[in-house]
Amino acid sequence: xxxxxxxxxxxxxxxxxxxxxxxxxxxxxxxxxxxxxxxxxxxxxxxxxxxxxxxxxxxxxxxxxxxxxxxxxxxxxxxxxxxxxxxxxxxxxxxxxxxxxxxxxxxxxxxxxxxxxxxxxxxxxxxxxxxxxxxxxxxxxxxxxxxxxxxxxxxxxxxxxxxxxxxxxxxxxxxxxxxxxxxxxx
Numbered sequence: 386x387x388x389x390x391x392x393x394x395x396x397x398x399x400x401x402x403x404x405x406x407x408x409x410x411x412x413x414x415x416x417x418x419x420x421x422x423x424x425x426x427x428x429x430x431x432x433x434x435x436x437x438x439x440x441x442x443x444x445x446x447x448x449x450x451x452x453x454x455x456x457x458x459x460x461x462x463x464x465x466x467x468x469x470x471x472x473x474x475x476x477x478x479x480x481x482x483x484x485x486x487x488x489x490x491x492x493x494x495x496x497x498x499x500x501x502x503x504x505x506x507x508x509x510x511x512x513x514x515x516x517x518x519x520x521x522x523x524x525x526x527x528x529x530x531x532x533x534x535x536x537x538x539x540x541x542x543x544x545x546x547x548x549x550x551x552x553x554x555x556x557x558x559x560x561x562x563x564x565x566x567x568x569x570x571x
Contacts, residue, residue: 387448388450393517453502462532489515493517498519
């Protein structure tokens with residue numbers, strides 16, 4: 386049984402923009418050749434874009450009774466600690482200045498929100514997963530519902546679905562200033 390399933394497919398606007406780019410680039414490459422060569426150029430470029438967007442958008446996020454599947458990675462629900470739905474600003478911070486290089490990230494530029502999944506212990510898969518999603522609250526809730534709890538332990542308030550991990554923007558700016566970074570990194 387699946388508690389949650391989502392495919393991170395590229396939105397229709399990305400398909401339209403890629404087609405517009407194919408028309409522009411194809412026109413440059415086709416200039417001066419026959420119509421057959423022009424059609425071949427357009428077909429090859431459009432097929433390449435279609436393969437790229439389809440492959441990139443084929444990533445699946447799934448929560449089952451026993452595990453969380455994100456792309457090609459799987460983790461047992463018993464190995465998951467804190468789970469939090471993040472807004473766009475929090476996601477940007479964990480993708481950029483607050484990111485841990487050992488973390489596992491599935492992010493897409495067209496998915497501004499994400500879910501933070503803490504990994505218990507010192508796992509080889511990194512300290513946390515950051516999973517881009519269109520429905521972060523629903524994904525976090527599905528993980529919380531499916532996650533096993535010790536017998537007799539009621540869920541605490543911190544484990545409430547939709548609990549938010551609040552990044553400390555002030556400390557992020559102080560860290561950036563201490564390292565000589567300027568500008569709006571988040």
